[in-house]
Amino acid sequence: MLQRLRINWKIAILSFGIVLFALCIGGTILLGGIVKLKEEELGRRLLVTARTVAAMPEVTAGLADPAKRAGLQAAAERIRIINDATYVVVMDMHRVRLSHPIERMIGTVSTGADEGSAFAEHTYVSKAKGELGTALRAFVPIMSAEHEQIGVALVGRIMPTLGQVVLEQSGQAYIVLLLSLLFGLWGSWKLAGHIKHQMFELEPHEIARLFVERTATFNAMHEGVIAIDKDEKVTVFNEKAKQMLRVEGEVIGQPIRDVIPDTRLPEILQLNHPIYNQELTIGTALIVSNRVPIKVGANTVGAVAIFQDRTEVTRMAEELTGVRAFVDALRVQNHEYMNKLHTIGGLIQLGNKDKALEYLFEVMEQREELTRFLSRRFKDDSLTGLLLGKISRGRELGIEVEIDPQSRLEQFPERLDHHDMVILIGNLMENAFDALQTVQRDKRVFVSMEQDDDVLSLLVEDNGCGMEETTRGRLFERGFTTKGGPGRGIGLHLIAGILEKGGGTIRIDSTPGEGSSFMLTFPMHSLPEDQAGNPDPSAH
DSSP states (O other): OOTTSOHHHHHHHHHHHHHHHHHHHHHHHHHHHHHHHHHHHHHHHHHHHHHHHHHOHHHHHHHHOGGGTHHHHHHHHHHHHHTTOSEEEEEETTOBEEEOSSGGGTTOBOOOTTOGGGGGTOOEEEEEEETTEEEEEEEEEEEOTTSOEEEEEEEEEEOOOHHHHHHHTHHHHHHHHHHHHHHHHHHHHHHHHHHHHHTTTOOHHHHHHHHHHHHHHHHHOSSEEEEEETTSBEEEEOHHHHHHHTOOSOOTTSBHHHHOTTOOSTHHHHHOSOEEEEEEEETTEEEEEEEEEEEETTEEEEEEEEEEEOHHHHHHHHHHHHHHHHHHHHHHHHHHHHHHHHHHHHHHHTTOHHHHHHHHHHHHHHHHHHHHHHHHHBOOHHHHHHHHHHHHHHHHHTEEEEEOTTOOBSSOOTTOOHHHHHHHHHHHHHHHHHHTTTOOSOEEEEEEEEEOSSEEEEEEEEOSOOOOHHHHHTTTSTTOOSSOSTTOSOHHHHHHHHHHHHTOEEEEEEETTTEEEEEEEEESSOOOGGGOOOOOTTOO
């Protein structure tokens, strides 16, 4: 029955029960206080009555002279009736009752356990249980004119029961109880309605079902999902996210920075707006994430990140980029060698065999010298092949490609590999070739690479058309290009991602009509995140 009740009824009944229980506890304490107050007030009244009896001339005379005791009983009864006492008893020093409401008790000896101190000149109030119920008794010693104790005045009254006290207070108690219950019932119902509204009018079993469905859905997704609350504690961390980021164990409720030290999710709480399709490097994983604030009404209560692991995809793209560069190099070399073969064939046809041999040896020597230089200075075959291809492509385009004789590369920075270097140099040189297409003067591209124990520096210069200030400001935006056409605006965006991955910096100097230079610098060893650089396209 209780399980079938709606949540608002359950909350209302529970909260009303708490109110009712609190009223019972408060009422019990209040009744106890009232009983205590009545007892204290009754004790004071009984003491006043007992002192009055002890001071009456008829009482002192009756105790002093047995012949005058006839008036003692009448005086005691008169005082009892006037003060609404249950009994008034006058006793001599031998505890013999000289007055009593019940006449047959007169002349008998009192044996009350609480009477002893009264015969030692003590005035007090005590509580004793008798045949008629629990009574409150006031004892006052009776003194003679010579200040000697000659008896004791005892005034007693049966104490009201708890029911009688309740009946006495019933009028006020009913009003207070009724108002308390009405307000308690109203407040319980309003509280239940508010909680139900906060729970989107859902019942507990519906919330439990949604939670199970949500968890199963998140774990079934191919994308990683991480959500945090406004205190940066993890609320969602599905299995795919754990696989991508190599996280083990239960992390729900833990601070996100303890789980993923280099996380970028908390910044959404400060930015308070979404960031879509951003490439991030977390640990060893390259991911593309959409990070969105979680809002309830106008308040941001958390943030969620949905991301895909692009490590393998990027690796394949980098491989394809390198392959494409080598294919272009082979095409250019084939074209270049065809021209040279045609030259040699023409010399042979003209009968100038010696001239043909001399030309052939000259070409071979130039090629071998360039190959030996690049192989000796750059300890990576992919990079050597790329530079050979770009030099040949430059010749085909009428561009002189000059490699700084002091250039060298012994090893890659800690966070980069040969794929990254192929993308960097390949894209920078292609951009330089594009910038020289509209130039009529001698076209030149200069490439320099220097390395020591701390940094690796890469410089690519051209004397092409240069860039305006506005162009430099948008240079690293994905899809931004000044050349038009599909598939453009990707190269420098990839470079920006590699700069962030390797903790590098870039400096761009460009003058319209004179040319541009790109200086990239990477630390050889990993730096703390707060010291890592970022692309600065506005530098000049």
